[in-house]
Amino acid sequence: MTSSFELWPAIDLKDGQCVRLLRGEMDKATAFNPDPADQADRFRKMGFDRLHVVDLNGAFAGDSANGDAVRAILASTDVPVQLGGGIRTRAQIDAWLEAGLSRVILGTAALRDPELVKSAAKALPGQVVVGIDAKDGYVAVEGWAETSDMKAVELAKIFEGCGVAGLVVTDISRDGMKTGVNIAFTAEMADAVAIPVIASGGVASVDDISGLKNAGGRTAISGTILGRALYDGDIDPAQAIATAKA
Structure with a gap:
């Protein structure tokens, strides 16, 4: 699909398996596929033309912990892959x-x-993409285990004009909850900088995709x-892809 609004299906890796967490809590993991x-x-095969991969163990450990799984993913697909967690x-x-990644996502490093x-x-x-994970508007790091005293918007502004390819912006309170993406927060981030912003956390339906596309602001939200x-x-x-292309 060719679209200005990008859809990034996520593969979150924990102990070599594809899982989903609730609000980033490692002890609330649901395994979906043992073979990433x-x-x-x-x-x-569903038609997605890019992948978002997160090394959850790596995010906590500060180093790559699911490298074999990531390399297996890269060997199995020819679509662009971005990776975050422990880099x-x-x-x-x-x-x-x-090794073949298209982009790396830096979260804790962006703050530290x-x-x-x-x-x-x-x-x-x-x-190079910056991952900004926010709890009540403040940046969380170290696999979301720590909340800093820096506002997410202020961290985003630090990287204006330096060539960062995008910002992956997550409202932690909604991640994995299927309660709807935080469109207002994402739009605020997109308003603050000229860097493309990708929304993350809580996407529940195709309506969220439409809402993000139509959010307006200084910089259009580039994807989710x-x-x-x-x-x-x-x-x-198929409906998600059609909505993104519309």
Whole structure:
């Protein structure tokens, strides 16, 4: 599909399996597929043309923990794949891009070491994405285990003009809950910067896709991540793709 509004089906990895969490809590994981490469292939056959992958163990550990599963996904599909979770050094960034990823997502590193993100974004145009996960408007890091005193909007502004390819913006309170995406928060982030913003957390139906597309603001919301609602069958892939293209 060719569309200015991007749909990113999510593969969240925990202990080598494809799972979904509730509000990012590791002890509230539902396993959906023990074979992440098979799940990647299923999404491609549904018609999706990109993948969003998260190494959940890595996000907590601060290092890649599901590398074998990620490499299996890359071997099984030819669509662009972006990966987040535990990527916190330039060596890790370079190694993953060399392994075949299209983009890396930096979350904890964006708060702890913004200069690393800026330098990588300048050196690797189009390949570095910032993940901003928010709890009550404030940035959460370390696999969402810690909430900082920085507002999500302020963190986004730090990366304006440095070549960051996008922002993945998550309202943690809605993640995995299927309660509807936080359109107002996502639009606020898109208003704050000229960087493309991808919505994440709580997408429950195709109506959320329409709502994000029509949210308006200085910068149009560029896409959304599809998680539990897609796995549970609440979102029909063909209808979602048609809505994104409309």
